[in-house]
Amino acid sequence: MKSEIQFSQFDSTNIRRVRKIKEFLDSVELELSEDIEIYVSAKEDEQIIACGGLSGKILKCIAVAPHKRGEGLILTVMTYLLNAAYNRDRKELFLFSKPKYLSFFEECGFHLIQRYENEIMLMENTHNLQEYKDNLIKLKKDGGVIGSIVMNANPFTLGHQHLVTEAAKRSSWLHLFVVKEDASEFKFKDRIDLIKKGVAHLKNITVHEGSDYIISKATFPTYFIKDKGKVNDLHAKLDLYIYKNHLAPALGITHRFVGTEPYCKVTNNYNQNMKKILEKEEAGSKPIKVVEIPRIEFAQKAISASRVRALLKEEKYEELANIVPPTTMEFLMKEVVNGRYN
Amino acid sequence: MADITSCGHAGTLESSDVLIHIEPSQDIEINLISSVEELYGDDIKALVLEVLEKMNIKAVKVDINDKGALDYVIKARLQTAILRALEDGDKPDWSLL
Amino acid sequence: MRLRRSMLFVPGSNTSMVCNAFVYKPDTVMFDLEDSVAISEKDSARLMVFHALQHFTYADVETAVRVNPLESPYGLLDLEAVIRAGVDIVRLPKTDTVDDVLDMQNAIEKIEKEIGSKKETKLLAAIESALGVVNAVDIARCSKRLMGIALGAEDFVRDLRTQRTKEGLELSAARSHILLAARAAKINAFDSVFSDVKDKEGFIREVTYIKGLGFDGKSLVNPNQISTLHSIYAPTKQEIEWALEVIEASEHAKKHGLGVISIDGKMVDAPIIARAKSVIELAKASGVMGDDEDE
Known part of the structure; x- marks a missing residue:
């Protein structure tokens, strides 16, 4: 007898409902993000008229049907999403949306981190970026060439070591950021530990823990599912702009070093974007020179972390010893003895 | 004195309401986002302090996103958030509310 | 005699309705803590209503609260809150028997005594089942606190294994019986809500009909229905x-x-x-x- 708006919350196991969300998002030209855990939907007369999703600490896929805009539905959807996050003890949150909805989300307590043209923006509900930048400024070094590298090092190989050593040679000071997200085979703690051991011979380097603002699930969610080859170009660009406009200025970075990428299309594409964006002359930010350093090879094959992981799986430890530094080898063997790769 | 040892939240972002999140802290810390902050920011903070004092809470971080809520709405939401964070919050002492 | 034509339903979880209901000047504002409030918001709605009842905007209007059943985990907490806040009327949901009323009355008396309240909180029994309708005569007479009985149609038709229609034939027996029971006991009789807020004509028809039957008033879900109802109840x-x-x-x-x-x-x-x-x-x-x- 009555028609009213019904809000519901469900998770990704609810396949029928998720499918309807996907259809709705299609109709408003948004893509369903595959990593969403919690969905919120508003229905009227059995039709979805608004939705949103929570993935980790990131809110995304938030949409209202065009004919239902301006009725404050977004505030209720946001309330549900925030409650879902708070109930999971996630308080410091990020949000992806289109830049034209900036003011809506500002009303909900979020503020802009970075936008990319009219395509995408990232917001946060804390002042953590500012705090992070304030801390970086304290680590700023003087010099002509202030180099930087961002690496996951999963795990640290001779290839990584070569890249870092070369970059350090060409820099007055080198800042090395380690991707912090624990979404790779090797844990952050182990990855950064192996890097520190592997660069101990260099005196002009700071090894930084990464953060949410540099290749993280917040800035670049699809990086962590890149094996599926589904990296979102927009996320890559957003990540690079955050680097260019926020992190690099804090440390006075002038150069970014990357290894050439012969195998991985996704990484190669990221490197191409990097050149385009970081080197571009734009008002409000200084261009950063991108320097590609050729990868070293062993037995006619470029050394890569994925090769290391493959050799580990195949238990070809002798071959492995040829492409990782002794410090990494020692760690890997200890792990093998402890049965981690059985 | 009641100790806040876990997080709590209450309210909505809808008009006339307020969304409040509280978490453990060393002292009392109030962060307010409000469309009427310039006009009523101090009043809202005073109200929060009054509620905390009555409930005997000496340390907590309170985040408030106000959507033009009346005083009693802010009171009700803050108390709900606190009771949700307290272990025996399901049996409130009504004389403190 | 107090006028009780319009009893406006206000979900305790709907803050803007709670804050603004008094503006529409219903004869009685009825805050709901029961079916319109999700389990996860029972506590927040209770506190919201607790404070609203004490706010000056509700000082001059009769207030009622539909509490959760006593056998639920929320019923007693609801009572604790609303009696302390000085509500005028407690609306019991799902009243099937005289004992339901007496249990609620005892619980209220206990709280009133505890806080030393001089106020005698009134009761309104909502009858929402076939059993309740059959017992309506006894229910209506069982407590001096009982100021009225009301039909809760949604649950009632489910109990009858039928659905609500705009003609309302499925409710005719219950309406007549409840009205007779109320009049025999010299208390108020209230009709159920008309929930299709868009159908103004249907609403007018139904109000004209139940006024003709003799009902004192009706529960409403939408503030816009108040003036329509009042004008139909206005004497010629x-x-x-x-x-x-x-x-x-x-x-x-x-x-x-x-x-x-x-x-x-x-x-x-x-x-x-x-x-x-x-x-x-x-x-x-x-x-x-x-x-x-x-x-």
């Missing part, structure tokens, strides 16, 4: 004219010490005078009474 010009004549005659008789009053040769006794007074009161409340007609 003829009714007002008749009432004014009755009152005039009775005052004349009183002044001159006449024992028997008659108009057009018909006897006017005390119940008729009371009825006339309530017509005038209703006319004033409905805003259909000109100043020149005022006594």
